[in-house]
Amino acid sequence: xxxxxYPGCATHGLSKDVDIATKKVADxxxxxxxxxxxxxxxxxxxxxxxxxxxxTALNLRNLSNVEKMGLEKMVTPCSVCLQSHRLASTKYxxxxxxxxxxxxxxxxxNINYSGKATAEHIVWILVRDVGLEKIKSNVKKPxxxxxxxxxxxxxxxRPEQVMGFEPSFHPHSMEDLISVTGATPVSxxxxxxxxxxxxxxxxxxxxxxxxYNVMNSAKSKEADIMVHPCSLCHLQLDVTQLKVKAExxxxxxxxxxxxxxxxxxxxxxxxxELGISKIAQQILKEKGVI
Amino acid sequence: MSEKEQEIVVKxxxxxxxxxxxxxxxxxxxxxxxxxxxxxxRIKTEQDPSLSYRAxxxxxxxGSCGMKINGEPxxxxxxxxxxxxxxxxxxxxxxxxxxxxxPIKDLVVDLDDFYDRMFKVKPRLYPDKEVLxxxxxxxxxxxxxxxxxxxxxxxxxxxxxxxxxSVRNDPEFLGPAAHAKxxxxxxxxxxxxxxxxxxxxxxxxxxxxxxxxxxxxxPRDVEPVTTIKKxxxxxxxxxxxxxxxxxxxxxxxxxxxxxxxxxxxxxAEVYLKTYGVIASLTxxxxxxxxxxxxxxxxKEMKVxxxxxxxxxxxx
Numbered sequence: 001x002x003x004x005x006y007p008g009c010a011t012h013g014l015s016k017d018v019d020i021a022t023k024k025v026a027d028x029x030x031x032x033x034x035x036x037x038x039x040x041x042x043x044x045x046x047x048x049x050x051x052x053x054x055x056t057a058l059n060l061r062n063l064s065n066v067e068k069m070g071l072e073k074m075v076t077p078c079s080v081c082l083q084s085h086r087l088a089s090t091k092y093x094x095x096x097x098x099x100x101x102x103x104x105x106x107x108x109x110n111i112n113y114s115g116k117a118t119a120e121h122i123v124w125i126l127v128r129d130v131g132l133e134k135i136k137s138n139v140k141k142p143x144x145x146x147x148x149x150x151x152x153x154x155x156x157x158r159p160e161q162v163m164g165f166e167p168s169f170h171p172h173s174m175e176d177l178i179s180v181t182g183a184t185p186v187s188x189x190x191x192x193x194x195x196x197x198x199x200x201x202x203x204x205x206x207x208x209x210x211x212y213n214v215m216n217s218a219k220s221k222e223a224d225i226m227v228h229p230c231s232l233c234h235l236q237l238d239v240t241q242l243k244v245k246a247e248x249x250x251x252x253x254x255x256x257x258x259x260x261x262x263x264x265x266x267x268x269x270x271x272x273e274l275g276i277s278k279i280a281q282q283i284l285k286e287k288g289v290i
Numbered sequence: 291m292s293e294k295e296q297e298i299v300v301k302x303x304x305x306x307x308x309x310x311x312x313x314x315x316x317x318x319x320x321x322x323x324x325x326x327x328x329x330x331x332r333i334k335t336e337q338d339p340s341l342s343y344r345a346x347x348x349x350x351x352x353g354s355c356g357m358k359i360n361g362e363p364x365x366x367x368x369x370x371x372x373x374x375x376x377x378x379x380x381x382x383x384x385x386x387x388x389x390x391x392x393p394i395k396d397l398v399v400d401l402d403d404f405y406d407r408m409f410k411v412k413p414r415l416y417p418d419k420e421v422l423x424x425x426x427x428x429x430x431x432x433x434x435x436x437x438x439x440x441x442x443x444x445x446x447x448x449x450x451x452x453x454x455x456s457v458r459n460d461p462e463f464l465g466p467a468a469h470a471k472x473x474x475x476x477x478x479x480x481x482x483x484x485x486x487x488x489x490x491x492x493x494x495x496x497x498x499x500x501x502x503x504x505x506x507x508x509p510r511d512v513e514p515v516t517t518i519k520k521x522x523x524x525x526x527x528x529x530x531x532x533x534x535x536x537x538x539x540x541x542x543x544x545x546x547x548x549x550x551x552x553x554x555x556x557x558a559e560v561y562l563k564t565y566g567v568i569a570s571l572t573x574x575x576x577x578x579x580x581x582x583x584x585x586x587x588x589k590e591m592k593v594x595x596x597x598x599x600x601x602x603x604x605x
Contacts, residue, residue, distance in 0.1 A: 009557070009590075012588065012590070013557040015585070038593055039593075043549070044555050046542055047549065048519060050523060050546055054604070057602045058599070058602055061599075097433070105602050154500075154501040167377065170360075203496060206460045242580055277580045278579070
């Protein structure tokens with residue numbers, strides 16, 4: 001199966017390990033990820049507050065490039081990039097005034113968007129299109145004994161009427177993927193709560209508190225580690241993990257790895273090959289997984 | 291029971307000062323037209339008069355029947371029992387009071403805090419003196435009305451606030467409903483207290499975490515988060531900004547500049563421009579400790595066809 005691949009800026013930056021693991025896992029599963037030609041930033045979840053028209057047009061430029069490649073599904077590992085593109089294409093379809101102005105911009109920039117190409121999340125493609133059975137058949141090293149907190153965050157689920165893959169209050173895709181690796185999925189109260197990343201650019205004190213709430217909730221249900229579906233949650237829960245630990249004077253960590261990093265481990269890749277962070281490796285060693 | 295009726299089991303999380311929290315189950319026959327407020331009315335009138343809940347208009351206008359239905363913040367009147375049975379593939383439906391607010395009895399919660407937040411944003415139009423004296427009239431252009439209409443639909447039900455993580459962690463955040471109401475007047479060309487409204491709204495707008503829960507649960511499709519985004523665009527017009535608003539504005543400017551320059555967000559540049567050298571170095575140390583520093587220096591790409599980006603961004 002061939003799909004257009006939109007990594008997004010963070011996935012090519014500080015969350016590069018998300019990109020590495022996703023490509024390795026896709027390769028094993030026969031999922032051909034073709035990077036969107038000359039893609040641009042989606043606005044990082046923020047640009048629409050400056051200018052809704054510019055934000056919409058920039059996102060449609062990416063989708064038009066997907067159409068030029070002869071494809072209709074554009075998959076991304078980043079929930080913020082996903083939501084940004086889906087909100088843009090929904091607004092473009094539903095808001096006549098906005099559409100007129102965006103069309104003007106697209107015309108000036110010589111961009112054609114027919115409306116066929118849509119953004120999808122890698123988790124959706126894995127669960128729905130690749131299928132859990134096929135993923136299971138590629139598991140070489142079951143992660144037995146590892147308790148994995150299933151974290152969803154915000155933008156892969158909300159708004160439900162725009163995302164539409166699963167019920168936003170009772171999702172199960174992450175638990176399903178954890179189960180096929182042989183690990184034990186752990187549901188916890190804050191699994192669909194915000195990790196606080198969007199607040200780090202204005203009110204980091206509360207941003208870190210939200211991250212702590214998520215980590216503490218997973219800890220309270222005795223998870224060893226969390227998995228998440230977003231390159232920006234990755235910055236908050238993985239790269240910023242030690243900052244949260246220091247801020248709240250915690251005697252423990254709750255490492256968070258990307259969902260394809262967990263799948264990659266069960267497919268037999270090493271933690272180094274998947275770019276898994278030091279604190280996550282430490283827990284995985286303690287649990288005998290690596 | 292007719293063929294089209296179905297029995298549902300309603301599990302209600304009850305609360306009283308004497309007994310605290312406890313769950314109670316009821317069985318009710320419903321058909322495809324039965325709203326959850328009707329389910330509650332039948333329970334109260336036919337089975338248990340001690341049950342307390344609020345409901346008034348039964349048509350999603352008064353906003354009084356907000357509660358959690360199978361964990362989702364919803365208006366009970368706008369929720370058909372069999373839709374929930376179908377969505378969750380179970381005839382067991384749970385009802386709980388809204389989160390965040392103090393329960394008074396059963397499904398009734400104390401909304402004083404919610405109303406306090408709503409009144410803080412001065413939720414009414416302050417028209418021109420001449421208009422008040424009847425010497426002039428103010429007309430609203432259709433395009434202005436189209437901008438405001440969606441945000442005017444708030445019915446003060448409190449569902450968005452009950453689902454908001456920022457409200458419960460940050461007492462200085464006014465909450466999504468208050469922001470929707472505040473922006474509705476901030477953007478109204480007939481209003482005369484723009485500066486005052488900016489002072490009330492700007493700092494708080496930078497305390498929203500964009501989790502989209504308010505967008506998700508609003509029964510009137512108001513999109514409070516959209517009003518917060520639109521309010522932030524006014525930050526540049528405020529002279530005395532709080533630290534939170536100042537750093538937030540810098541962050542967005544850095545993101546916009548980066549996209550204008552390369553079509554991408556260059557993380558290192560955005561970091562430096564937002565936080566300055568010392569804070570950025572501290573974060574680099576954390577990245578180093580976690581073995582992530584190598585990714586901080588990944589060579590960033592640039593969009594090849596920058597001409598398109600420049601045309602879209604209006605330069």
